[in-house]
Amino acid sequence: MPTSALPESGHRAPEKSRMRSFALWAAVALLGATGWGVIALARGEEISAVWLVMAALGSYAIAYRFYSRFIARRVLEVDDTRATPAERLEDGVDYHPTDRRVLFGHHFAAIAGAGPLVGPVLAAQMGYLPGTIWIVAGVIFGGAVQDMIVLFLSMRRDGKSLGQMARDEIGKVGGAAALIGVFAIMIILLAVLAMVVVNALAESAWGTFSVTMTIPIALFMGFYLRYLRPGRVVETSVIGVGLLLLAILGGGWIQDSSLAEYFVWSPETLVFCLVGYGFVASVLPVWMLLAPRDYLSTFMKVGTIALMALGVVIAAPALKAESVTDFASNGAGPVFAGSLFPFLFITIACGALSGFHALVSSGTTPKLIQKESQVRMIGYGSMLTESFVAVMALIAACVLEPGLFYAMNSPAALLGPTVETASAAVKGLGFTITPDQLTAAAKAVEEQTLVGRSGGAPTLAVGMSEIFSGVFGGAALKAFWYHFAIMFEALFILTTVDAGTRVGRFMLQDMLGNVWKPIGRVTWKPGIWITSGLVVGAWGYFLYAGVTDPLGGIKQLFPLFGIANQLLAAVALAVTTTMLIKAGKLRWAWVTGVPLVWDVAVTFTAGWQKIFSGNPKIGFFAQREAYADAIDAGKLLPGATNMDDMHTIVLNNTVDGVIMAIFLLLVLIVLVNCAAVCVRALRSTEPLPTTEAPYVESRIDLPAQRSDDTLVGTGS
Amino acid sequence: MSAVRKVLDTMLWYARELVGETEYDRYCERHRRHHPKAPVPTRREFHRIRTLQRECEAPGRCC
Numbered sequence: 001m002p003t004s005a006l007p008e009s010g011h012r013a014p015e016k017s018r019m020r021s022f023a024l025w026a027a028v029a030l031l032g033a034t035g036w037g038v039i040a041l042a043r044g045e046e047i048s049a050v051w052l053v054m055a056a057l058g059s060y061a062i063a064y065r066f067y068s069r070f071i072a073r074r075v076l077e078v079d080d081t082r083a084t085p086a087e088r089l090e091d092g093v094d095y096h097p098t099d100r101r102v103l104f105g106h107h108f109a110a111i112a113g114a115g116p117l118v119g120p121v122l123a124a125q126m127g128y129l130p131g132t133i134w135i136v137a138g139v140i141f142g143g144a145v146q147d148m149i150v151l152f153l154s155m156r157r158d159g160k161s162l163g164q165m166a167r168d169e170i171g172k173v174g175g176a177a178a179l180i181g182v183f184a185i186m187i188i189l190l191a192v193l194a195m196v197v198v199n200a201l202a203e204s205a206w207g208t209f210s211v212t213m214t215i216p217i218a219l220f221m222g223f224y225l226r227y228l229r230p231g232r233v234v235e236t237s238v239i240g241v242g243l244l245l246l247a248i249l250g251g252g253w254i255q256d257s258s259l260a261e262y263f264v265w266s267p268e269t270l271v272f273c274l275v276g277y278g279f280v281a282s283v284l285p286v287w288m289l290l291a292p293r294d295y296l297s298t299f300m301k302v303g304t305i306a307l308m309a310l311g312v313v314i315a316a317p318a319l320k321a322e323s324v325t326d327f328a329s330n331g332a333g334p335v336f337a338g339s340l341f342p343f344l345f346i347t348i349a350c351g352a353l354s355g356f357h358a359l360v361s362s363g364t365t366p367k368l369i370q371k372e373s374q375v376r377m378i379g380y381g382s383m384l385t386e387s388f389v390a391v392m393a394l395i396a397a398c399v400l401e402p403g404l405f406y407a408m409n410s411p412a413a414l415l416g417p418t419v420e421t422a423s424a425a426v427k428g429l430g431f432t433i434t435p436d437q438l439t440a441a442a443k444a445v446e447e448q449t450l451v452g453r454s455g456g457a458p459t460l461a462v463g464m465s466e467i468f469s470g471v472f473g474g475a476a477l478k479a480f481w482y483h484f485a486i487m488f489e490a491l492f493i494l495t496t497v498d499a500g501t502r503v504g505r506f507m508l509q510d511m512l513g514n515v516w517k518p519i520g521r522v523t524w525k526p527g528i529w530i531t532s533g534l535v536v537g538a539w540g541y542f543l544y545a546g547v548t549d550p551l552g553g554i555k556q557l558f559p560l561f562g563i564a565n566q567l568l569a570a571v572a573l574a575v576t577t578t579m580l581i582k583a584g585k586l587r588w589a590w591v592t593g594v595p596l597v598w599d600v601a602v603t604f605t606a607g608w609q610k611i612f613s614g615n616p617k618i619g620f621f622a623q624r625e626a627y628a629d630a631i632d633a634g635k636l637l638p639g640a641t642n643m644d645d646m647h648t649i650v651l652n653n654t655v656d657g658v659i660m661a662i663f664l665l666l667v668l669i670v671l672v673n674c675a676a677v678c679v680r681a682l683r684s685t686e687p688l689p690t691t692e693a694p695y696v697e698s699r700i701d702l703p704a705q706r707s708d709d710t711l712v713g714t715g716s
Numbered sequence: 717m718s719a720v721r722k723v724l725d726t727m728l729w730y731a732r733e734l735v736g737e738t739e740y741d742r743y744c745e746r747h748r749r750h751h752p753k754a755p756v757p758t759r760r761e762f763h764r765i766r767t768l769q770r771e772c773e774a775p776g777r778c779c
């Protein structure tokens with residue numbers, strides 16, 4: 001059966017198209033500039049979200065066309081006559097030259113997760129302007145560059161992982177520090193994402209039912225694929241998505257029935273369910289749960305993101321949030337503490353620059369690339385798309401009335417138990433929402449309450465239901481869209497939880513295998529159980545601590561997550577900069593060097609403040625001291641309702657502060673090690689030995705792709 | 717009508733490629749090229765072997 005290969009609709013552009021292409025890019029630039037102009041000049045009045053979309057898309061187009069091409073040609077010197085590992089090592093399975101459009105989808109599905117949906121929502125606390133600027137500028141000069149260059153370097157080394165490259169290029173100590181750092185960062189990441197799910201599902205029968213149903217649906221798909229119709233993935237996924245939609249509808253029915261009480265779970269119960277789920281998913285065979293869940297997730301991801309883009313453009317909602325709030329300068333925001341620099345960049349995290357992408361870019365993708373020049377579309381392009389998802393998430397959060405946004409995202413300790421207290425608390429922050437409006441907003445999406453539903457997911461879901469119901473179905477479908485969005489996010493996150501636990505397990509097995517051989521064997525069952533238990537135990541601890549934190553777990557842990565993710569990016573950027581310098585490309589080292597310096601400045605400032613700040617709202621140890629002193633004096637401080645709460649707060653702050661210090665130390669080791677290698681490379685009179693795979697001429701002749709040469713130059 | 721068919725075909729092609737459904741066809745084609753005499757594994761057998769391999773590799777997913 002003929003399989004792949006749709007014809008490429010490529011053609012060589014004739015000389016005269018130079019003018020046309022110049023006109024086209026001038027128009028794109030003008031469009032983007034208009035978008036930015038409207039956003040920047042709007043003062044006081046509400047503007048349409050379409051301007052944000054226009055500014056972002058215009059900037060992406062220009063950056064892709066010019067900056068990514070400059071990087072590909074000048075910095076990386078991609079060479080399409082050179083055979084890629086996919087061609088040289090082709091085995092039909094792990095290595096095979098893949099159509100670039102397919103690989104783009106593959107890579108995008110692998111990097112896109114819940115991070116870019118949650119971060120921008122929380123960052124809306126500072127207004128839409130700073131967030132949008134960072135999401136767009138950060139991806140163009142940081143995130144997409146990192147993804148593309150790591151992808152390229154790994155591809156030139158037959159698909160080596162970032163950890164291996166770190167070991168080979170910067171030495172054992174730095175490599176080990178990077179490995180331990182990645183593991184520790186993974187644990188925090190899983191805990192924070194799982195907490196987002198807990199906050200979204202707690203006390204909601206509808207959400208809990210439909211998300212729980214994803215497990216039997218995935219199991220059914222797994223058995224169907226293994227025994228009934230092996231390999232028929234598309235068919236199985238279509239059935240799965242159908243069942244998923246039924247599960248969402250079913251949730252509405254359950255909520256109104258007498259069964260509802262069985263699905264109203266407390267946050268603590270949900271924590272134990274998630275930890276149990278993570279463990280089971282990590283030890284079960286992949287075909288049963290992990291693989292089918294992955295397929296479901298992929299289809300839901302691509303579908304929902306396309307739907308969201310369509311919704312934003314058609315509904316063209318007005319942004320109700322201010323462009324820049326006072327919290328940006330005074331750092332006293334209720335959602336996360338600290339001022340714009342560095343905490344905005346920490347909070348947005350994955351949508352602009354994500355260290356975790358470096359792990360994916362040095363995983364499967366480099367083994368599948370057909371031609372070297374395609375790292376542009378796959379590495380840079382996928383990350384631009386991810387950034388666009390972040391922009392849409394920011395829009396969804398800014399469509400809400402600010403009063404509702406703060407009533408949903410402030411810590412419970414501030415809001416109090418009822419809609420009346422929440423209304424008063426929001427008023428204290430300088431925004432207005434009446435108790436009746438809060439009740440009506442919850443009723444519209446058929447939830448018990450929206451007060452204190454922090455974590456980002458419920459806010460995004462309300463925003464999405466607002467946008468979607470404006471296009472499809474009107475107010476009657478609001479509750480459906482809300483729960484659709486919750487399900488979509490929970491699905492994403494649970495996929496990350498089971499994949500992440502498994503990844504963590506492999507890392508731990510790898511590390512412990514050095515000490516005691518049997519535990520390193522990936523087929524030895526007790527080894528799998530022990531390491532899986534350790535991994536879920538570790539993230540489960542942080543999850544439980546976060547969920548029971550009297551001061552609001554998201555507020556305490558999200559900065560830790562953001563800093564962790566950005567520190568991982570610092571590791572990736574440091575390794576790539578070192579590798580560029582070792583390859584004798586000092587003059588281009590700024591391409592990764594500048595984002596590295598920025599990222600180090602952001603993360604170390606944030607980390608420093610989190611450890612040493614005297615302000616108890618920001619510094620972990622300052623807060624610890626304040627509460628410890630109060631315990632000695634026998635007093636209760638705000639947030640705590642009894643002495644146990646006080647002790648919990650002291651313990652959590654101690655743990656968080658110590659973890660923070662360990663992260664910074666590990667990354668510092670990597671940075672110092674990288675710097676030493678760079679100095680050695682610069683001092684050496686002859687170039688250091690390369691670790692690239694030797695040149696082999698490519699035999700693949702692509703039907704002429706649209707050539708860039710005929711377009712306007714990069715100006716370099 | 718044919719335009720609609722074409723779009724649907726493209727979408728199906730993309731979806732099948734994206735989730736790796738075409739992996740088996742590709743494998744068979746390659747197998748026949750390299751070992752023309754040896755029997756090709758059935759779809760069922762192929763996927764058993766593949767999932768067994770997936771058991772030993774870390775999944776590449778992200779936040």
